[in-house]
Amino acid sequence: MNTIRILPFLLALLPVCAQAEPVSPAAKPAKPAAPTAANKPLLANQQAFLNLPEERRKEFAKQLGESQRLFQQKRVFETFDALDKTDAVFPDSPESLNLRGACYVELRSFDKAAAAFNKALLLSPENPSINFNIAEVLFVTKKWQEAHDLFGKILQSLSKGDLSLYRLAEFKILLCKKKLGLKDEALALAKKYGMDDDSPYYYFAHAAIAYDDKNLIKAEEWLAMASRIFSNPDALSAWQDTLVEYGYIKSFYGGELKDE
Known part of the structure; x- marks a missing residue:
């Protein structure tokens, strides 16, 4: 993972x-290091x-x-x-x-x-x-409420300099909102960033919407666009894993965990 x-x-x-x-x-x-303004x-x-x-x-x-x-x-x-x-x-x-x-x-x-x-x-x-x-x-x-709340807390402490991790946490919050029935909030999050964002967020958020609409072809198109733009597999692996964890893409693990 x-x-x-x-x-x-x-x-x-x-x-x-x-x-x-x-x-x-x-x-x-x-000896214990004395704290300075720059160091905790x-x-x-x-x-x-x-x-x-x-x-x-x-x-x-x-x-x-x-x-x-x-x-x-x-x-x-x-x-x-x-x-x-x-x-x-x-x-x-x-x-x-x-x-x-x-x-x-x-x-x-x-x-x-x-x-x-x-x-x-x-x-x-x-x-x-x-x-x-x-x-x-x-x-x-699949403890969606607890995951949603903790990812939200993490965003407050994450540096936006770590853009990939910051956006990934936001994407996971989006998916949690979908499971919690907060559809309007999830759709608003999906539209938060555009194609010019330096992360795969835009493409995976739209793929998630397409999956929910049962439009598998459109979802695959969004993921294919992400793969063309972010050609380094390492840049996408965590995002792809998230789709597997969420249940959009079938996992090779035998059996699934039930939602709580």
């Missing part, structure tokens, strides 16, 4: 660490990570990188093994929990995925990427 977000959190601290003088395993723990205070697990010897921080990055590589190759069970090694270096990692949740999503084990994502959120509160993954599990399990 290409809609799940893999986040940097502790790893974002590593470039700062790399600029420092090398430290030995016996070096004293780093470090969370407890971030400071604990910085307190690790440099070699352990590097080992964490290595093991997590290997976990991410295996996950991208859809080698889920090997990813679990690599994550166990990552956790052995540093256990309080939202990256590891987030990736573990993503693995459970691939296995369609949504209860375990939600548990992992919620643990990650405790370590990185209000993290939009983790919240997005939690909302995605709600969406896939």
